[in-house]
Amino acid sequence: MEFRDLKRQYQVLKPQIDAAVLDTMASAGFIGGTRVQALEERLARYVGVKHCVTCGNGTDALQLMLMAWGVGPGDAVFVPDFTFFASGEVVPYVGAVPVFYDVCRETFNASAESLEQAIQAVLAEGKLKPKAVIAVDLYGLPADYPAIGAVAEKYGLKVLEDAAQGFGGCVGLNRAGSFGDGACTSFFPAKPLGCYGDGGAVFTDDDETAALVRSLCVHGKGGDKYDNVRIGMNSRLDALQAAVLDVKLTAFERDELMAVNRAAGWYGEALAGLPLALPVAPEGFYSSWAQYTVRAADRQTRDALQAALKARGIPTMVYYPKPMHSQTAFRGARQYVPCPNAEHLCGTVLSLPMHPYLDQETVQTVAEGVRAHFA
Ligand SMILES: *Cc1c(COP(=O)(O)O)cnc(C)c1O
Numbered sequence: 001m002e003f004r005d006l007k008r009q010y011q012v013l014k015p016q017i018d019a020a021v022l023d024t025m026a027s028a029g030f031i032g033g034t035r036v037q038a039l040e041e042r043l044a045r046y047v048g049v050k051h052c053v054t055c056g057n058g059t060d061a062l063q064l065m066l067m068a069w070g071v072g073p074g075d076a077v078f079v080p081d082f083t084f085f086a087s088g089e090v091v092p093y094v095g096a097v098p099v100f101y102d103v104c105r106e107t108f109n110a111s112a113e114s115l116e117q118a119i120q121a122v123l124a125e126g127k128l129k130p131k132a133v134i135a136v137d138l139y140g141l142p143a144d145y146p147a148i149g150a151v152a153e154k155y156g157l158k159v160l161e162d163a164a165q166g167f168g169g170c171v172g173l174n175r176a177g178s179f180g181d182g183a184c185t186s187f188f189p190a191k192p193l194g195c196y197g198d199g200g201a202v203f204t205d206d207d208e209t210a211a212l213v214r215s216l217c218v219h220g221k222g223g224d225k226y227d228n229v230r231i232g233m234n235s236r237l238d239a240l241q242a243a244v245l246d247v248k249l250t251a252f253e254r255d256e257l258m259a260v261n262r263a264a265g266w267y268g269e270a271l272a273g274l275p276l277a278l279p280v281a282p283e284g285f286y287s288s289w290a291q292y293t294v295r296a297a298d299r300q301t302r303d304a305l306q307a308a309l310k311a312r313g314i315p316t317m318v319y320y321p322k323p324m325h326s327q328t329a330f331r332g333a334r335q336y337v338p339c340p341n342a343e344h345l346c347g348t349v350l351s352l353p354m355h356p357y358l359d360q361e362t363v364q365t366v367a368e369g370v371r372a373h374f375a
Helices: 006-027 034-047 058-068 086-093 112-125 145-155 207-216 239-270 299-311 340-348 360-374
Strands: 051-055 075-080 097-101 129-136 158-162 182-186 200-204 292-295 349-352
Touching (some): 075 112, 086 129
Parallel strands (some): 075 097
Antiparallel strands (some): 051 200
16 A cells, blocks of 8 residues: 555556656756746646746745745744744744744644744744744645734734645635745645655745745846846756646646545545544635544554554554654754644654545555554
8 A cells, every 4th residue: 555656646647747748858948948937827827826936846945935035144933843844944044043833733733822922932032033934734734824814914924834735725715825925835746736856836926025036046146047136046946847747737626636635535434433533624724635644642542553554554654753843953942832732743643645546445444454453
């Protein structure tokens, strides 16, 4: 059994992907060009924002957005304590300080209350200037942007949506990538919309931010590539990845997003009544199910369940075993607010196999394994 079956996806999409890749190679236009531009326009339309600028990966996308906003030394950037390392890694990279805040247990996403406490703790200390808040669409579920946005507005902070896992999710009629003052996504192969290597993008409605990101991702270019007006980086999506993504976006819109939601429904039925908390999408929220993550009562139960499933050949993952504030790379950083939910989740979450090509039989097999363990 595959945790995320990318081979199966390729078999289904092979004729179109092969044709698009071969065509790109024959054109010998590998960097930039019409394929990348057309993809950016398509992505912006899908997400519902004015600008999409593609780049080398999701981590660069986050960094580029912080650079474009002028976040730097002396600034505090608020980051959920329960997320992939990159969400916080980019903050010291631009010279600012990451301040970790807690998440909600049920949604795994940013807690607006904890965010406000963290902002107040930073203000009370008087050393750092609260500048921006990052919220993450963890496992495919958009964060509570209305609540986060209200706190951010009260203290004059920009909101950056980390939609690396969220692409395809919605709140009401608004799609992931359209929340906050700007958003970033990743096209890492295992993300909801993945390419065949690394790739990423930023989304924004703001013309000036988009223009700055376009400059920053090509060595701070001015009028052209050899007129460099600021210090930037080299972070581009290549045309081969754009060719793959164009085919995959069609499949994503047509089948895949529906398929993962159907699979999540099967899991919900098959796992009902067991001593596990199943993932929930609040009213009006729609997930793209980057992961299907259950919660066990405690660490011992989670670890035993994972081992029992492994013995049956069922792959599972723990996303994420350590809260951000416990990462060795952040040792010595001040913890402004307690993050008990993040700590609890690191010890209790377990992600089950999930992808658009998962069939009902496989979901039943996973559920039987879980049931047998608790029997
Ligand atoms: C994957 C991921 C990133 C980083 O994306 P890369 O393309 O791997 O650099 C950032 N944030 C979150 C939440 C992610 O899951």
